[in-house]
Amino acid sequence: MTVYDYKLIENKWQKKWEATEIYKFDKEDIENKLYCLEMFSYPSGANLHVGHWYNYGLTDSWARMKRMQGYNVFHPQGFDAFGLPAENYAIKTGIHPKDSTYKNIETMENQLKSMGATFDWDYEVVTCNPEYYKWTQWIFLKLYENGLAYRKNAPVNWCPSCKTVLANEQVIDGSCERCKDVVTKRDLTQWFFKITEYAQELLDFLPQIDWPEKTKKIQNNWIGRSEGAEIEFNIDGSDLCFKVFTTRADTLYGVTYMVLAPESELVDKITCSEYQEKVNEYKEISQKQSDIERMSTVREKTGVFTGAYAINPVNGEKIPIWIADYVLANYGTGCVMAVPGHDERDFEFAMKYNLPIKRVIKGDASAEDQLPFTEYGQLVDSMDFSGQSSDDAKNNIVEKLKQQKKGELKVNFRLRDWLVSRQRYWGTPIPMIHCEKCGIVPVPEKDLPVELPYNVEFTPDGESPLAKSEEFSNVTCPKCGEKAKRDPDTLDTFVCSSWYFLRYPDNRNESEVFNKEWINKMLPVDKYVGGAEHAALHLLYARFFTKALRDMGYLDFDEPFLSLVHQGTILGPDGNRMSKSKGNTISPDTYINEYGSDVFRLYLAFGFAYTEGGPWNDDGIKAIAKFSNRIERIVEKFMSEKVNSGKSTLENEEKELNFVRHTAIKGVTEDAEKFQFNTSVARLMELVNALYKYDAIENKNLQVLEGTIKDLLLLLAPFAPHFAEEMWEQMGYNYSIFNQKWPQFDPNALVLDTVEIVIQINGKVKDKMEVPLDLAKNDVEKMALGNTRILQIIEDKKVVKVIFVPNKLMNIVVK
RNA sequence: GCCGAAGUGGUGGAAUUGGCAGACGCGCUGGACUCAAAAUCCAGUGUUGGUAACAACGUGCGGGUUCAAGUCCCGCCUUCGGCACCA
Numbered sequence: 001m002t003v004y005d006y007k008l009i010e011n012k013w014q015k016k017w018e019a020t021e022i023y024k025f026d027k028e029d030i031e032n033k034l035y036c037l038e039m040f041s042y043p044s045g046a047n048l049h050v051g052h053w054y055n056y057g058l059t060d061s062w063a064r065m066k067r068m069q070g071y072n073v074f075h076p077q078g079f080d081a082f083g084l085p086a087e088n089y090a091i092k093t094g095i096h097p098k099d100s101t102y103k104n105i106e107t108m109e110n111q112l113k114s115m116g117a118t119f120d121w122d123y124e125v126v127t128c129n130p131e132y133y134k135w136t137q138w139i140f141l142k143l144y145e146n147g148l149a150y151r152k153n154a155p156v157n158w159c160p161s162c163k164t165v166l167a168n169e170q171v172i173d174g175s176c177e178r179c180k181d182v183v184t185k186r187d188l189t190q191w192f193f194k195i196t197e198y199a200q201e202l203l204d205f206l207p208q209i210d211w212p213e214k215t216k217k218i219q220n221n222w223i224g225r226s227e228g229a230e231i232e233f234n235i236d237g238s239d240l241c242f243k244v245f246t247t248r249a250d251t252l253y254g255v256t257y258m259v260l261a262p263e264s265e266l267v268d269k270i271t272c273s274e275y276q277e278k279v280n281e282y283k284e285i286s287q288k289q290s291d292i293e294r295m296s297t298v299r300e301k302t303g304v305f306t307g308a309y310a311i312n313p314v315n316g317e318k319i320p321i322w323i324a325d326y327v328l329a330n331y332g333t334g335c336v337m338a339v340p341g342h343d344e345r346d347f348e349f350a351m352k353y354n355l356p357i358k359r360v361i362k363g364d365a366s367a368e369d370q371l372p373f374t375e376y377g378q379l380v381d382s383m384d385f386s387g388q389s390s391d392d393a394k395n396n397i398v399e400k401l402k403q404q405k406k407g408e409l410k411v412n413f414r415l416r417d418w419l420v421s422r423q424r425y426w427g428t429p430i431p432m433i434h435c436e437k438c439g440i441v442p443v444p445e446k447d448l449p450v451e452l453p454y455n456v457e458f459t460p461d462g463e464s465p466l467a468k469s470e471e472f473s474n475v476t477c478p479k480c481g482e483k484a485k486r487d488p489d490t491l492d493t494f495v496c497s498s499w500y501f502l503r504y505p506d507n508r509n510e511s512e513v514f515n516k517e518w519i520n521k522m523l524p525v526d527k528y529v530g531g532a533e534h535a536a537l538h539l540l541y542a543r544f545f546t547k548a549l550r551d552m553g554y555l556d557f558d559e560p561f562l563s564l565v566h567q568g569t570i571l572g573p574d575g576n577r578m579s580k581s582k583g584n585t586i587s588p589d590t591y592i593n594e595y596g597s598d599v600f601r602l603y604l605a606f607g608f609a610y611t612e613g614g615p616w617n618d619d620g621i622k623a624i625a626k627f628s629n630r631i632e633r634i635v636e637k638f639m640s641e642k643v644n645s646g647k648s649t650l651e652n653e654e655k656e657l658n659f660v661r662h663t664a665i666k667g668v669t670e671d672a673e674k675f676q677f678n679t680s681v682a683r684l685m686e687l688v689n690a691l692y693k694y695d696a697i698e699n700k701n702l703q704v705l706e707g708t709i710k711d712l713l714l715l716l717a718p719f720a721p722h723f724a725e726e727m728w729e730q731m732g733y734n735y736s737i738f739n740q741k742w743p744q745f746d747p748n749a750l751v752l753d754t755v756e757i758v759i760q761i762n763g764k765v766k767d768k769m770e771v772p773l774d775l776a777k778n779d780v781e782k783m784a785l786g787n788t789r790i791l792q793i794i795e796d797k798k799v800v801k802v803i804f805v806p807n808k809l810m811n812i813v814v815k
Numbered sequence: 816g817c818c819g820a821a822g823u824g825g826u827g828g829a830a831u832u833g834g835c836a837g838a839c840g841c842g843c844u845g846g847a848c849u850c851a852a853a854a855u856c857c858a859g860u861g862u863u864g865g866u867a868a869c870a871a872c873g874u875g876c877g878g879g880u881u882c883a884a885g886u887c888c889c890g891c892c893u894u895c896g897g898c899a900c901c902a
Contacts, residue, residue: 213819213820214819214820217818217819217897218818218819218896218897218898220818221817221818221819222897224898226901228902244902245901247901248902259902301900325900326900326902328900328901328902330901331901332901332902335902338902339902343902344816346902412901413901414898414901535897536897536898606839606840607827607828607841609827609828612821612828614827614828615827617827617841619842620827620840620841623841624840626855627840629854633855670831678827678829678839678840679838679839681839681840682829682838682839683838684839685839685840686839689839692856756835758834758835760834760835760883762882763834763881764883765835768835801882802882803834803883805834808834808835809834811834813882813883
């Protein structure tokens with residue numbers, strides 16, 4: 001027996017596929033287009049890891065199936081090539097990020113090709129190419145023109161170790177996502193994208209898209225819509241007034257003090273001179289605090305009195321104004337009304353500083369004075385509103401305030417605008433110029449791209465590396481022609497990845513970002529596959545970009561990704577996340593060398609529930625090698641016997657084989673569609689087992705055998721593409737198996753003459769009977785009661801009820 | 816604290832949505848082939864008791880609904896994700 005030489009075979013078919021351009025996307029056949037996309041990867045130095053294979057290999061299987069089902073599959077690939085790792089690597093080794101990145105890309109391209117995937121490399125996109133980031137910059141300019149990009153001086157997250165500003169999303173539990181160092185605050189002028197403008201729409205479209213419910217929930221929480229009211233308070237003895245946001249307008253009569261965030265601009269305006277020193281001191285302390293300290297919920301609340309008083313608009317009460325850092329400056333108005341009787345945080349604060357506590361909602365009397373009552377209930381001590389329910393009072397109180405122009409219903413979102421400036425080198429330069437005379441001046445479109453200079457000192461010292469490059473920095477103002485400076489920052493890499501899927505179909509376009517008519521045909525993406533870790537960031541930003549570009553008139557669809565799948569994570573054999581430091585990494589290369597790409601892909605398909613993932617395990621892969629050997633043997637045996645055997649009819653055996661054959665067609669088609677690859681492979685194994693059984697019969701029908709082997713190979717092809725192509729050739733069929741039609745199951749083959757019916761007594765299985773299909777209840781009952789075993793059990797008991805499920809089960813209830 | 820998801824043999828994992836729990840594999844046991852081994856093939860394999868037929872138990876725990884529950888309802892436990900002073 002010949003042993004399948006996978007290296008030779010894989011090489012042979014990869015070359016042939018490339019030479020015959022079999023996976024090239026057909027631009028003419030747009031009606032059948034199907035855009036299948038995996039999240040592109042970061043070009044890191046090492047070879048592909050198991051996660052890449054799991055994501056790309058198996059999504060490729062899905063794409064191959066779709067192709068065989070007649071779709072014109074658009075399956076591009078590219079690289080998310082800007083970012084910190086290359087820069088950090090450069091700082092460590094002295095190798096320039098550009099050099100290491102392009103070298104890594106080359107390695108990864110070759111590896112991806114050796115996987116045997118259907119990627120059409122003609123459409124490749126690399127985000128660090130000037131041809132690409134020219135358009136990233138262009139989009140920035142458009143966002144700026146439309147008021148969706150703006151500059152703001154704001155306290156930002158500062159990582160002292162990376163020496164850079166971080167987005168909220170890059171701060172995990174108060175620490176830097178990358179280096180785990182504690183993040184502190186710093187005031188800088190930064191560029192923001194106004195994603196909050198789209199908060200409501202980003203929320204509204206979630207129900208319509210075919211995404212995992214969990215992911216939608218995460219986005220839902222992240223956007224954090226909250227319905228409440230904005231209420232205006234006057235300041236006692238002054239013309240000044242300020243607004244607060246509250247979800248509990250019903251507790252307005254219980255307000256006993258007000259709190260401003262220490263960063264609030266109002267603080268200095270209202271603070272009385274005798275309190276100024278204390279207030280300044282407090283502001284300074286809270287400014288210095290790191291997020292990890294400030295966010296800690298165990299920490300005792302602190303604050304200081306400003307000396308000023310506000311007037312409660314509903315009852316004219318004079319209430320003290322404090323500042324405290326438990327109030328966030330960038331949510332709502334940065335000021336809150338404190339109701340210690342009905343809010344835990346306010347209660348804690350009031351207890352500490354001996355502020356009055358008023359109860360205005362009837363709650364549990366016994367718990368009073370010890371705990372705040374935070375539920376809804378009936379109002380008390382609230383003048384005209386006493387006796388109303390919280391729900392009613394909320395509206396009625398705001399209605400009353402509205403008449404006095406002191407309040408209105410208001411929706412707030414937890415979502416913050418997206419901070420995109422990075423004080424880093426290896427990224428897309430921000431196409432803006434700062435002129436002393438003209439202020440902020442956008443780089444004219446004709447001057448794009450603003451190229452990233454090669455020779456730059458990028459060791460981090462807190463200053464943007466680009467600011468240190470004279471050649472880059474110094475520029476003449478496009479408006480007045482005077483000397484000016486370029487913006488020294490680069491864009492967050494999430495900006496690059498927020499629109500790459502829009503560039504793929506038109507990646508060579510030099511005159512526009514993409515052709516509108518064309519991408520309206522090509523998009524949205526039909527199937528998007530990638531890690532769940534991007535649920536809140538990339539996937540939200542990409543949605544925002546799509547909507548913004550739509551409103552600016554560059555495309556016509558609302559959502560970028562119609563259907564989304566997250567692959568699970570393959571863990572180390574010890575059940576932990578793979579990491580070099582834990583020494584539990586699995587290198588695919590070891591297995592590829594021993595078994596080849598197909599067996600490795602098949603094992604990934606079979607060994608895990610795709611969306612779950614799980615710990616790596618060696619044992620399974622040998623079983624897959626065995627399985628593919630079994631297929632090879634049956635093909636060989638068939639070819640050697642083909643010549644000298646006749647044809648006979650063995651109806652029952654044929655029927656049995658046919659049943660398994662069509663069960664497999666149906667099962668693989670339906671399960672692989674849902675990314676349930678493990679059960680798809682299980683159906684193929686069943687089919688192979690049935691083939692062996694049938695093959696062992698003396699008078700087998702060779703035509704039936706051949707037809708079944710043919711279907712087996714077709715069903716196997718997406719999962720083991722090189723192997724299936726090779727077997728296809730050995731069967732004497734024409735190239736290529738991937739140009740064949742996907743098999744259809746025959747419903748008749750799934751209908752058997754007889755079925756097994758389970759006989760239960762009181763819900764417990766007592767016997768099984770083989771009966772003709774669709775046998776009526778009466779007949780089954782007669783048979784069951786004619787069964788001595790059943791008779792014995794029910795002997796002296798009374799039959800109360802008989803439940804019958806056709807072709808499945810009969811339950812006899814006895815007493 | 817809040818919001819999600821999950822918990823099934825020794826093991827990876829199935830189960831058409833209320834109808835035979837454990838498909839398909841791995842592992843294990845026995846057998847065939849072999850001088851022998853590997854490979855391959857065949858049979859068995861949830862647990863407990865029994866020589867056996869069979870019986871009882873069994874999908875994290877405790878209740879419930881139902882002729883029938885891994886699946887539905889109520890109350891817990893554990894693990895993993897997400898958010899976290901958002902007023």
